[in-house]
Amino acid sequence: MSKVYADAKSALDGLLEDDMTVLAGGFGLCGTPENLIVALRESGVKGLTVVSNNCGIDDFGLGLLLQTRQIKKMISSYVGENAIFAKQYLNGELELEFNPQGTLAERCRAGGAGIAAFYTRTGVGTVVAEGKETRDFDGQTYVMETGLVGDLAMVKAWKGDAEGNLVYRKTARNFNPPMATAGRATVAEVEELVAVGSLDPDHIHTPGIFVQRIIQGAAYEKRIERRTTRD
Amino acid sequence: MAWTRDDMCRRAAAELKDGYYANLGIGMPTMVANFVPEGIKVTLQSENGMLGMGPFPTEDEIDPDLINAGKQTISELPESVYFDSAASFAMIRGGHIDLSILGALQVAGNGDLANWMIPGKMVKGMGGAMDLVAGVKRVVVMMDHNAKDGTAKLVESCSLPLTGQGVVDLVITDLAVFAIEGGALQLIEAATGVGIDEIRDRTDASFTH
Numbered sequence: 001m002s003k004v005y006a007d008a009k010s011a012l013d014g015l016l017e018d019d020m021t022v023l024a025g026g027f028g029l030c031g032t033p034e035n036l037i038v039a040l041r042e043s044g045v046k047g048l049t050v051v052s053n054n055c056g057i058d059d060f061g062l063g064l065l066l067q068t069r070q071i072k073k074m075i076s077s078y079v080g081e082n083a084i085f086a087k088q089y090l091n092g093e094l095e096l097e098f099n100p101q102g103t104l105a106e107r108c109r110a111g112g113a114g115i116a117a118f119y120t121r122t123g124v125g126t127v128v129a130e131g132k133e134t135r136d137f138d139g140q141t142y143v144m145e146t147g148l149v150g151d152l153a154m155v156k157a158w159k160g161d162a163e164g165n166l167v168y169r170k171t172a173r174n175f176n177p178p179m180a181t182a183g184r185a186t187v188a189e190v191e192e193l194v195a196v197g198s199l200d201p202d203h204i205h206t207p208g209i210f211v212q213r214i215i216q217g218a219a220y221e222k223r224i225e226r227r228t229t230r231d
Numbered sequence: 232m233a234w235t236r237d238d239m240c241r242r243a244a245a246e247l248k249d250g251y252y253a254n255l256g257i258g259m260p261t262m263v264a265n266f267v268p269e270g271i272k273v274t275l276q277s278e279n280g281m282l283g284m285g286p287f288p289t290e291d292e293i294d295p296d297l298i299n300a301g302k303q304t305i306s307e308l309p310e311s312v313y314f315d316s317a318a319s320f321a322m323i324r325g326g327h328i329d330l331s332i333l334g335a336l337q338v339a340g341n342g343d344l345a346n347w348m349i350p351g352k353m354v355k356g357m358g359g360a361m362d363l364v365a366g367v368k369r370v371v372v373m374m375d376h377n378a379k380d381g382t383a384k385l386v387e388s389c390s391l392p393l394t395g396q397g398v399v400d401l402v403i404t405d406l407a408v409f410a411i412e413g414g415a416l417q418l419i420e421a422a423t424g425v426g427i428d429e430i431r432d433r434t435d436a437s438f439t440h
Contacts, residue, residue: 126361230287
């Protein structure tokens with residue numbers, strides 16, 4: 001059974017249903033599954049709960065799914081870059097659950113590793129801890145956070161092979177590895193699909209066991225959010 | 232005379248020690264990197280997944296796969312290393328980062344910090360701030376002494392939603408530097424020509440000096 005699919009549309013075929021939970025890798029617009037997001041939009045699936053650190057911008061990344069009102073709820077740490085997001089949220093059309101960034105990453109790591117819940121000091125005494133169990137260890141208070149598993153995880157890597165092994169590039173790695181482990185089905189898109197054996201087995205970031213389907217993305221725009229330079 | 236932003240950055244940079252791993256927040260704290268004292272080595276962590284963050288890139292070096300936590304393009308150094316978000320926050324939450332410098336909306340005399348949310352306004356989120364203040368060994372806040380409308384930002388008790396409880400160790404404002412130890416606020420330095428009466432007038436929290 002081959003994990004390699006021809007394009008983003010076929011790679012999502014049979015994996016989508018309304019009201020599902022989708023994990024999407026990326027930080028800002030860096031390392032986002034650009035091609036799979038467009039295919040998700042074109043599929044018309046709706047009522048989505050999307051877990052992603054951010055929600056793209058108005059006309060790129062996950063912002064595309066806001067335009068079409070396919071997202072019911074976001075679980076994110078920061079969503080400030082997006083006017084459509086603010087409008088839908090303030091209108092009550094969009095639910096939002098804030099998770100601290102490290103808690104969000106660890107919830108995915110835990111979910112993918114079969115850990116039901118963990119205790120962290122992050123958020124103790126803040127709104128994040130409201131309604132959650134707390135417990136003291138060595139005189140410090142911790143709050144319990146649950147592991148998170150998605151129906152679908154969509155990740156983006158630099159290189160990958162037909163086994164689903166993935167290598168990321170620079171800070172485009174971010175949430176992709178923990179999310180790749182936390183999907184009931186994980187679909188990866190890569191800039192370059194390479195022959196099995198050409199990736200150094202010591203340098204693979206995501207072992208292929210976590211990846212069920214893989215495509216080479218048709219094109220990568222890799223839009224830059226804040227272009228800053230020195231002279 | 233109140234301190235300028237450069238003065239504040241220079242003062243914050245004096246908190247950096249040789250061999251430190253440090254995380255600098257978005258805005259003014261990012262600029263502290265330009266004031267690292269000569270002769271010491273400080274490694275900057277960016278919570279989106281990088282240690283050994285370099286300066287902003289030249290036009291030729293711009294790489295969309297290489298950004299900092301403020302989503303600005305940056306450059307790498309020979310010693311740079313990349314990792315995923317879970318590993319990044321293991322460094323932060325696990326106490327492996329020596330110093331975090333952040334901005335604030337309010338700091339209370341007991342070290343409570345509010346810097347992520349103003350109810351009634353569009354809330355953008357806490358990003359990594361709650362993890363940083365919960366896990367980093369020493370937390371330094373840089374902020375204007377008063378808000379634009381003149382209200383005190385160093386307060387007896389935060390009215391805004393908290394980022395963390397009792398987490399701030401040092402506060403650098405344009406008027407003064409305060410240490411917070413054992414839940415008590417102490418004035419330890421004042422800008423040249425800024426008197427104790429002016430500082431008291433413009434501070435809501437009680438403090439010793």
